[in-house]
Amino acid sequence: MGVKRKLKQWVKQQSAEQWREHLELLTDEVVTAARERHVRLAITGLSQSGKTVLTTALVHHLLQSHKGRSLPFFEPAAQGRILSVKPIPEQCSFTFEQALAGLTQNPPQWPASTADLSQMSLAIHYRRAPGLGRLLGETATVYLDLIDYPGEWLLDLPLMHLDYAQWCQAQALLWQQSPRAELSAAWRQRLAQVDWFAPADDALLADLGHQYRALLQTLRGPDYGMSLLQPGRTLLPGHDDPEPLTLLFPVIVGVDDFSQQVPKNSALAEMKRRFERYRDELVKPFYRHHFARFDRQLVLVDCLKTLNRGEACFKDMQQALGEILQSFHYGQHSFLRRLFKPRIDKVVFASSKADHVTANQHHNLDQFLGLMIEDAQRQLRFDDIETQCMALASVRSTQAATADMDGQVLSCLKGYRKSDGQLVALFPGEVPTQLPEPNDWTDERFRFVDFAPVQLPTHDLQPQQHIRLDQMLDAVIGDYF
Amino acid sequence: MSGEDRQSDTSQSNASQSDTSQSNDKATAGESAAREWRSARYFDPAAADHVDPAGSDSPYQQARDFDPDSVTASPEEAEEVVVPQRPRRRWARLLGFSTAAVLTLVVLLEFYRLIAWALTLHWLLGAIVLGLVALLLMSLGVQCWRSLKGIRQLGQMQALQTQAHQLLQSQGHGQAASWLKALKLHARSHGTANELQACLDQLDSAYSDQEIVRYVEQHGFTAQDAQARRCVQRYSIESGVMVAFSPWASFDMVLVGWRNLRMLKDVAQIYGISPGLVAQATLLKQVLQTLAFSGLSELAIDAGTSALSSSLTTFSARAGQGLGAGVFTARTGLQAIRACRPVPAAGRDKRLLDNVASGVMERLKKQLKSTR
Known part of the structure; x- marks a missing residue:
């Protein structure tokens, strides 16, 4: 009797829509899983960490991987087992040609920052490795799905498990820290003057929302480089998001006790409603449709940005990454599990822009990345997930060179500076393997400038045009071939 | 870039990784002695040289003149090399x-x-x-x-392998140049230099030592590997079939031994080790040692699984013996490849064993059909 009741309860809890979705996915999966294999690769990274460039470069190299030249460490390509790769047009909303055109034109340009969600699907036709697998057929196909999206939206994922009161309390703590505290003084003063239990004044709320958005934009800007900026759609609204929802902000002063009874038409109740709508109408579908069903994950981290900006930026990014990674499902894969509740069973952490440091610093960059993701990695290890750290550059924009300094030979980089297009040779400093002391974060120690891309050929790609893109690919999806 | 420049660069990058306190060299020591890091700085792009990860093409350092006043005399103490104490084996040597x-x-x-x-x-x-x-x-x-x-070359191979192992463990950058140079010298001595050079030309300056070794391991010896594997496969199948059809049981041992010795010689030659009796004996000793230590049980398992997976039920005990001999020869061949290859191959052996097993089975089936 107990089991029956429990089952009934469980069935009730699942909404009809979810059931239908499950069923559709199930039939879909059973049909396809027998014939071919799908990999959904999550390219996770905060804004400006290089997701779009990576997706573009990855697709560009993969489309030419049957030549077996540019990806020497990606085993199926190096062994000449990839027969052909083609995009599946029906499932591609990612403007690959446009992004690639920017990199292949003269002078080349980095793609513009992503403002909307798009998908890229590739069918990789390959010859199986010799062995028992050949019994299933000489050749097979792997489908690789990649998703490109604004990194700002990623920070909404932690909101799924919170209610408005919890979120406000977490934000109140966050906004007490420097440099947020100083910057937000005026806005907080205005918040304190509002009577949150009085009837809502839409104009006032909108005004406060605009001010909050401006604050977030300042914090994201080049002076501070903060990462943990919620809600993401306030910072970067989607093109058909309802206006009031994108002006959501936390009430961090003026309300001490969220648990007390609130009048229905009050400002606080209105904010609560907006938060719930934001969470249920924007964040949850976004997660369900695009983020719930990944098999492998690549986490891109821009470590150099934090070294340039200092400790506050480092801590902020660390916290942001930790919160984001909690939103994904990790665990061992099994066939049944794949059908019902897919999980990520392999994670690669990559520090992007490895071409912006000299090659002998790559190992240090790995270690510094390890420092940043220490907490996140602990959880993954607990779930028995394979993790790996590597420094990579999806499009290589500098050349290694050596320079003479007071009779000593120093490795340095040669490339075109992004800001003014000037050719520079730069020794950008050594990447520390420990968190530097506060007085060591100086402008003199680290000078990781952004470089403009080097023109990418449309054909005849070489391994020199990327750094460890092939090793990343092999680590992430190599075992599918 | 001359060899000397590269060397000093190497030592400097090494210092910056292993011990940061050493990296406050002349350049920064003048500015602030307390600082442990080197500050970032710009250079004139025209003055910066390109980096060739494989080192310059010439394996020799160029001769050059130095001003006698500018060189410093090497200290006398360095001459006193401490000779390691060897165990005294005077009588044994005298006997020999x-x-x-x-x-x-x-x-x-x-x-x-x-x-x-x-x-x-x-x-x-x-x-x-x-x-x-x-x-x-x-x-x-x-x-x-x-x-x-041959013995000297085998020794060189072992030295190259140990160095490759060390490089694979290291996290450094720029230490692989000497290894690559030795590799190139060896390749030049037996005419496979072009293939290796084509591989080394593809090396990227961003590769760490570990990646360079892995790259060379995967791409530097493809032609020789294919040749050696074909050779091993041919000999294994031959000895398998011979044992299966040989009329005298005592003759089998001789057959297998003979084929194995021929195979060792061929494999050594493919990897550029000159064939000589003593070198062959050394190689045989090495191979037998590794085989012995890898365990007979493993051998049995390999043979057993290969046999079971290929519908042996219809065959006689002789066929089973033939299969066993074939797989044994294949294992010996793989060990020989490992000993002769300058870079240790990373786990692709299983496939060859499977291939050999299925090859022996195919041949046996064909032979049986034709005799019936």
């Missing part, structure tokens, strides 16, 4: 030496008596015997020289 001397003396004496005896019979016979003895001594000398060369 005296035995060899007596035997050589006896042999030479016998030769002399043989020639003298032949000469007393007839001068023509004497001349023939003299010629034969001279031929024997000459071929013996050539064989000895070849063996020595």
Whole structure:
């Protein structure tokens, strides 16, 4: 009797829509899983960490991987087992040609920052490795799905498990820290003057929302480089998001006790409603449709940005990454599990822009990345997930060179500076393997400038045009071939 | 870029990784001695040289003149090299030496008596015997020289392998140049330099030492690997089939031994190790040692799974023995490849064993069908 009741309860809890979705996915999966294999690769990274460039470069190299030249460490390509790769047009909303055109034109340009969600699907036709697998057929196909999206939206994922009161309390703590505290003084003063239990004044709320958005934009800007900026759609609204929802902000002063009874038409109740709508109408579908069903994950981290900006930026990014990674499902894969509740069973952490440091610093960059993701990695290890750290550059924009300094030979980089297009040779400093002391974060120690891309050929790609893109690919999806 | 520049760059990058306190060198020491890091700075792009990860093409350092005043004398203490104490084996060595001397003396004496005896019979016979003895001594000398060369090359291979192992463990950057240089020298000595050079041209300056070794391992010896594997496969199938169809059980051992020795020689030659008796014996010793230590049980499992997976039920016990001999030969061949390859191959052996097993089965089936 107990089991029956429990089952009934469980069935009730699942909404009809979810059931239908499950069923559709199930039939879909059973049909396809027998014939071919799908990999959904999550390219996770905060804004400006290089997701779009990576997706573009990855697709560009993969489309030419049957030549077996540019990806020497990606085993199926190096062994000449990839027969052909083609995009599946029906499932591609990612403007690959446009992004690639920017990199292949003269002078080349980095793609513009992503403002909307798009998908890229590739069918990789390959010859199986010799062995028992050949019994299933000489050749097979792997489908690789990649998703490109604004990194700002990623920070909404932690909101799924919170209610408005919890979120406000977490934000109140966050906004007490420097440099947020100083910057937000005026806005907080205005918040304190509002009577949150009085009837809502839409104009006032909108005004406060605009001010909050401006604050977030300042914090994201080049002076501070903060990462943990919620809600993401306030910072970067989607093109058909309802206006009031994108002006959501936390009430961090003026309300001490969220648990007390609130009048229905009050400002606080209105904010609560907006938060719930934001969470249920924007964040949850976004997660369900695009983020719930990944098999492998690549986490891109821009470590150099934090070294340039200092400790506050480092801590902020660390916290942001930790919160984001909690939103994904990790665990061992099994066939049944794949059908019902897919999980990520392999994670690669990559520090992007490895071409912006000299090659002998790559190992240090790995270690510094390890420092940043220490907490996140602990959880993954607990779930028995394979993790790996590597420094990579999806499009290589500098050349290694050596320079003479007071009779000593120093490795340095040669490339075109992004800001003014000037050719520079730069020794950008050594990447520390420990968190530097506060007085060591100086402008003199680290000078990781952004470089403009080097023109990418449309054909005849070489391994020199990327750094460890092939090793990343092999680590992430190599075992599918 | 000359070799010396590269060396100093190497040592400097090494220092910056292993010990940051050492990296406050002349350049920064003047500015602030307390600082442990080197500050970032710009250079003139035109003055910056390109980096070639494989090192310059010339394996030798160029000769150059130095001003006598600018060089510093090396300190005298460095000359006093401490000789490691070896265990005293004077009597054993004396025994070996005296035995060899007596035997050589006896042999030479016998030769002399043989020639003298032949000469007393007839001068023509004497001349023939003299010629034969001279031929024997000459071929013996050539064989000895070849063996020595082979032994030296085997030693070189082992040194290259150990260095590759060390590089694979290291996290550094820029230490692989000497290894690559030795590799190139070896390749040049037996005419596979072009293939290796084509691989080294693809090396990227961003690769760490570990990646360079992995790259060379995967891409530097593809032609030789394919050749060696074909060779091993051919010999294994041959010996498998021979054992399966040989009428005398005692003859099997000789057959397998013979095929194995031939295979060792061929594999060594493919990887550019000159064939000589002593080198072959050393190689055989190495291979047998690894085989013994890898465990007979593993061998049995390999043979067993291969047999089970290929519907052996219809075959006789002789066929099973043949399969076993084939897989054993394949394993020996793989060990030989491992010993002769300058870079240790990373786990692709299983496939070859499967191939060999299925190859033996195919041949056996064909033979049985044709005899029926």
